[in-house]
Amino acid sequence: MCPNEFTWAMYADGELPEDEVRQVREHWAGCPACRALAAALDQENRALVLALQEIDLVDSARQPAVLSAARRFVVELATLVFGVALVGRITLDIVSGIALPPALDWINPLGLPGQLNLLLTSIVYLMDEGGLMVTSIVNNLVFVAIAVLILFAAPKLLRRSVSAGVLCGTILLLFVFSTPSYAIEMRSGGKGSQAVVVAAGETINDTLLAGGDSVIIEGTIAGDLIATARRVIIRGKVQGDVISAAQTIEVEGIVEGNIYGAAEYIQMRGKSVRNLYGFAETITIDRQSEIRENAIGFANSITIDGIIGRDAVAFADTVDLHGNIASDVAAHAGQVTVMAPARIAGNLVAEVPETENLKVDSGAFVGGKTDLRTKSIRPSQYATAWFYIKQIIWLAAAFITGLILFWLFPALSRPNLDNRQAMLTAGGIGFVAAVATPVAAIVIGITLIGLPIALVSIALWVLGLYLAKIVVAVFVGRALFPRETTSPAAALITGLALVLIAINVPYVGGLINILLMLMGFGAILVAFYRGWRRQGRHWSGVAGEHA
Amino acid sequence: MTGTEASVPELILHYKNSGTDASVPPLKFPPPSLVLPYMVPSVDNPKHAEQDFADIYRTHYRRVFGLCRYLLNSADAAEDAAHEVFLRAHRKFGDYDASQPLSSWVLGIASHYCIDILRRRGVETRLFVLTSVEDVDPSSHGLSPLSEVLAAERGGAVRRALAALPDKFLIPLVLAYYNELGYDEIADMLGLKRTHVATLLFRGKQQMRRILSSQENKHVSE
Numbered sequence: 011m012c013p014n015e016f017t018w019a020m021y022a023d024g025e026l027p028e029d030e031v032r033q034v035r036e037h038w039a040g041c042p043a044c045r046a047l048a049a050a051l052d053q054e055n056r057a058l059v060l061a062l063q064e065i066d067l068v069d070s071a072r073q074p075a076v077l078s079a080a081r082r083f084v085v086e087l088a089t090l091v092f093g094v095a096l097v098g099r100i101t102l103d104i105v106s107g108i109a110l111p112p113a114l115d116w117i118n119p120l121g122l123p124g125q126l127n128l129l130l131t132s133i134v135y136l137m138d139e140g141g142l143m144v145t146s147i148v149n150n151l152v153f154v155a156i157a158v159l160i161l162f163a164a165p166k167l168l169r170r171s172v173s174a175g176v177l178c179g180t181i182l183l184l185f186v187f188s189t190p191s192y193a194i195e196m197r198s199g200g201k202g203s204q205a206v207v208v209a210a211g212e213t214i215n216d217t218l219l220a221g222g223d224s225v226i227i228e229g230t231i232a233g234d235l236i237a238t239a240r241r242v243i244i245r246g247k248v249q250g251d252v253i254s255a256a257q258t259i260e261v262e263g264i265v266e267g268n269i270y271g272a273a274e275y276i277q278m279r280g281k282s283v284r285n286l287y288g289f290a291e292t293i294t295i296d297r298q299s300e301i302r303e304n305a306i307g308f309a310n311s312i313t314i315d316g317i318i319g320r321d322a323v324a325f326a327d328t329v330d331l332h333g334n335i336a337s338d339v340a341a342h343a344g345q346v347t348v349m350a351p352a353r354i355a356g357n358l359v360a361e362v363p364e365t366e367n368l369k370v371d372s373g374a375f376v377g378g379k380t381d382l383r384t385k386s387i388r389p390s391q392y393a394t395a396w397f398y399i400k401q402i403i404w405l406a407a408a409f410i411t412g413l414i415l416f417w418l419f420p421a422l423s424r425p426n427l428d429n430r431q432a433m434l435t436a437g438g439i440g441f442v443a444a445v446a447t448p449v450a451a452i453v454i455g456i457t458l459i460g461l462p463i464a465l466v467s468i469a470l471w472v473l474g475l476y477l478a479k480i481v482v483a484v485f486v487g488r489a490l491f492p493r494e495t496t497s498p499a500a501a502l503i504t505g506l507a508l509v510l511i512a513i514n515v516p517y518v519g520g521l522i523n524i525l526l527m528l529m530g531f532g533a534i535l536v537a538f539y540r541g542w543r544r545q546g547r548h549w550s551g552v553a554g555e556h557a
Numbered sequence: 558m559t560g561t562e563a564s565v566p567e568l569i570l571h572y573k574n575s576g577t578d579a580s581v582p583p584l585k586f587p588p589p590s591l592v593l594p595y596m597v598p599s600v601d602n603p604k605h606a607e608q609d610f611a612d613i614y615r616t617h618y619r620r621v622f623g624l625c626r627y628l629l630n631s632a633d634a635a636e637d638a639a640h641e642v643f644l645r646a647h648r649k650f651g652d653y654d655a656s657q658p659l660s661s662w663v664l665g666i667a668s669h670y671c672i673d674i675l676r677r678r679g680v681e682t683r684l685f686v687l688t689s690v691e692d693v694d695p696s697s698h699g700l701s702p703l704s705e706v707l708a709a710e711r712g713g714a715v716r717r718a719l720a721a722l723p724d725k726f727l728i729p730l731v732l733a734y735y736n737e738l739g740y741d742e743i744a745d746m747l748g749l750k751r752t753h754v755a756t757l758l759f760r761g762k763q764q765m766r767r768i769l770s771s772q773e774n775k776h777v778s779e
Contacts (some may be wrong), residue, residue: 015759016755016756016759019755019762020755020759021760023733023740023755023758024739025739025740025755054762055734057715058715058730058734059734059735059737061715061716062623062627062715062716062719062731062734062735063623164604230586419630425635426633431678540633540637
């Protein structure tokens, strides 16, 4: 009986045990069929070795196998994204279907006021805990930087001459130590009852940066006031602007510049503020208060009893007007009430859900026209021509941006989303980065020394989120056209078109948009991280060129 | 600059120029701070040791890259892995036993590294489990050896077929016919029994034949 093929395969591999080798050799001599099989197997082995060992680095860089795998993963990507979006949307609908009474709406984390509240509470918390931490980190970094500089610079300088070394070292030290003390005064109170107080009669000639449990200004600040605390109270005078994030902001004194306030409560009792930009749960402008120019408020409820020198613009759930407005009022709200002593010299534009949501008291005076706009049921967005024009503009813009992007960073045109793990990793990284970047930027930005870093990182964050979908699109496009002959532009435009359709699918499109954005953002970060790591590995080579 | 410090940048320049083959990326590690502690003690002049290593890199990069690419199935990952492998080889150069061919030693490091990566991808425990259909049944007749296809300078087709194989077949095949390891060495490396390795190789080749012949048919019918 002939030995089976498995035995012959082992024989061809030279792995058959000694005694069996003798047996098969005897058989081999007398069996032409087995001789042919053994020869074929042997030839196959040799051909396999040859085929495997003939490696072309350029050919292998093309990775045809990975691309065909990628096509499979586009289906997986689509399933994953659609599935998660659908489940997410249904969950959201169920959760948000539990209606809260309107008075409690600002607690609901799904509503805008609730999110604002959450954000502010987090910021206040970070200020109490994080502000000091960041300040001390910055301080430590400065010292570390000095130490490193001295460590590295001193031997080099000393080699030239001792006196030059000492001189340079001194200058270096002076330079480093003088930087943090430019025209800014920083004050911070600790936790508990400790408050930052600028007492009456005290004058600060710089911008004041204040953080703590409470910040109370009774004196004068010649520059701007940048304050984050649980309570910020201004009874004195601020000659510049006030930029503040706090739980409550109360202004009883004079602010000559503008107020940019984000808080749970913003209460204006003071005289003479130029412009007020308020983001809050409640904004109150009291009777004795005066805003010289405009008041612009985003809030749950806005009450205006005081005087406004020009326009009042309100985005809110309820708007109550009793005060004196020298020009127009524009209110986008659920309920607008204009009560008796109110006096509006210009027009009143009210955008409310129903006609009865605007109440103008007979004693109130409106100089111009009263324009009541009810929010009519919008026609389906898909039925308007404008919708399609917008999409085409988006497509064209994204296409051009994508071409420029891949020209600048070719690595981004091959994002790593080749398997489920990579997709989930990218999504996770994207989510963390998308959430953490603004928070980190705010924390760093508040120290002001880090403000440029914060602004740059916010700019990069916005840019990254915009480019994210383009990167996902090119992945989809390339996976559908795995052949090298397809031009990258064709792959990009196909991918973009598919992404565009996906993010406009009714019901789940919004969430698909977010998921793709997070995934793409993550893929961009991964690509840059990989590039940076390779760069890092090559850095000595780069250094060698400079040497 | 003169004196001993000067040797570090010079070494780096040396690495840069070592890659005369355009497709082999220039050797650009280790960072200068790491050079000195790693210098091979057996060689008197550290500069010579580095020269030797640059040669090793230049000679073996393609082999290592090829192996990593087969095993990891991605040129990007393979490039990263090849760098890491040479970094490790450089670090362990003192342990190299001159009785063994240098290429086997470097490829051994590379195989271990890639298999570690594959294991970390989380399929380790079930990686080499055979399904009932694939189980040892040597009498079941597969396709006959495709020596003519293989011999017909269709290396590209073979490599594509290889890439389409599941990892459990791909890894032993690459170790056997790229690294040219014996069954026992493969069994050691993968923690399998010798017979298991033989079966995986046998089944892997049969699957390759199936893929290649279906490609061939497609090719003919087109």
